[in-house]
Amino acid sequence: MSAPPAAPPAVEIRGLVKRHGGRAVVDRLDLTAEAGRVTAVLGPNGAGKTTTIECCEGLRAPDEGSVRVLGLDPQAHGRELRAQVGVMLQDSGLPTAVRALDMLRHVATMYAEPRDVAELVERLGLRDFAGTTIRRLSGGQRQRLALAIAIVGRPALVFLDEPSAGMDPQSRLAVWELVRELRDEGVAVVLTTHLMDEAESLADHVVVLDHGKVIAEGGVRDLVAAADDRTLRFEAPPALDLASLGAALATTGQTGPAPVVQEPSPGEYVLSGAVTPETLAALTAWSADRGVLVTRTSVGRRTLEDVFLDLTGRNLR
Numbered sequence: 001m002s003a004p005p006a007a008p009p010a011v012e013i014r015g016l017v018k019r020h021g022g023r024a025v026v027d028r029l030d031l032t033a034e035a036g037r038v039t040a041v042l043g044p045n046g047a048g049k050t051t052t053i054e055c056c057e058g059l060r061a062p063d064e065g066s067v068r069v070l071g072l073d074p075q076a077h078g079r080e081l082r083a084q085v086g087v088m089l090q091d092s093g094l095p096t097a098v099r100a101l102d103m104l105r106h107v108a109t110m111y112a113e114p115r116d117v118a119e120l121v122e123r124l125g126l127r128d129f130a131g132t133t134i135r136r137l138s139g140g141q142r143q144r145l146a147l148a149i150a151i152v153g154r155p156a157l158v159f160l161d162e163p164s165a166g167m168d169p170q171s172r173l174a175v176w177e178l179v180r181e182l183r184d185e186g187v188a189v190v191l192t193t194h195l196m197d198e199a200e201s202l203a204d205h206v207v208v209l210d211h212g213k214v215i216a217e218g219g220v221r222d223l224v225a226a227a228d229d230r231t232l233r234f235e236a237p238p239a240l241d242l243a244s245l246g247a248a249l250a251t252t253g254q255t256g257p258a259p260v261v262q263e264p265s266p267g268e269y270v271l272s273g274a275v276t277p278e279t280l281a282a283l284t285a286w287s288a289d290r291g292v293l294v295t296r297t298s299v300g301r302r303t304l305e306d307v308f309l310d311l312t313g314r315n316l317r
């Protein structure tokens with residue numbers, strides 16, 4: 001007996017190109033999102049995240065390449081996919097004059113086997129504003145309602161755009177817990193976010209885009225835990241001579257990449273590369289030599305934010 005055919009990935013993008021005014025804003029992009037996994041798509045402003053997701057939602061047609069969502073072409077099978085794909089947008093696009101709970105109940109009636117509305121109301125704390133019109137909801141309340149609406153139909157795939165943006169810490173935790181549960185139930189979750197802690201906390205797979213291309217991808221751990229890389233952070237007077245400090249730290253006889261020192265904001269320094277006890281000693285010796293007082297020093301593992309900034313640079317877009 002032959003094995004049943006494997007289900008296609010929830011999202012499979014191959015060689016996607018999307019141009020605006022002759023410029024490729026998505027440039028031969030490949031991306032796969034699997035069921036039972038949270039895939040985070042990260043990238044600076046204008047990197048092409050929204051354009052890519054909109055191609056998956058059938059809102060834009062690719063100029064080149066192919067996009068398959070649950071095995072189907074979203075341009076040709078929009079109606080079938082709408083029943084199986086949940087979308088939560090920043091600008092929720094919900095009718096503003098309708099009361100929050102009425103909206104959620106209405107959407108639930110459109111599905112054969114919706115989730116239990118009362119449970120969603122409880123989980124996402126919607127009760128306090130159930131009777132408020134959508135127009136009057138706060139940003140965080142609107143986000144929670146939009147998430148409830150995106151998942152009430154038990155989608156196989158959900159697109160979440162910064163799901164916890166603007167939320168208070170309690171709501172954030174509730175949303176993250178729900179997203180993890182969806183993943184554990186086998187839902188494919190595609191998350192676009194600028195919140196690195198959100199991606200770090202939720203993502204099984206991270207895809208970093210820049211200029212319309214994938215510039216890095218992998219598990220969070222793979223991306224942040226290159227060998228024994230550590231980050232040393234310290235505070236000192238602004239505008240230290242980084243070239244001189246870098247040279248001093250590079251002579252500590254270590255193996256591996258030379259440490260790189262940056263000053264992301266005045267007086268705050270970040271040193272990445274292999275941080276060893278000798279690196280700390282060299283920093284202290286260098287600063288003592290120059291009469292520089294280093295206040296507050298910490299050594300920690302690199303965060304996803306460190307990796308993201310290394311990959312995409314620190315300049316504004």
Ligand SMILES: Nc1ncnc2c1ncn2[C@@H]1O[C@H](COP(=O)(O)OP(=O)(O)OP(=O)(O)O)[C@@H](O)[C@H]1O
Pocket residue numbers: 020021025043044045046047048049050051052
């Ligand atoms: N309809 C359009 N006409 C012209 N340019 C467009 C159009 N839509 C998007 N772009 C451009 O395409 C590029 C990618 O935009 P996109 O919205 O996909 O980026 P993004 O990664 O989602 O950014 P952000 O993080 O700011 O949301 C940008 O430079 C944007 O200005």
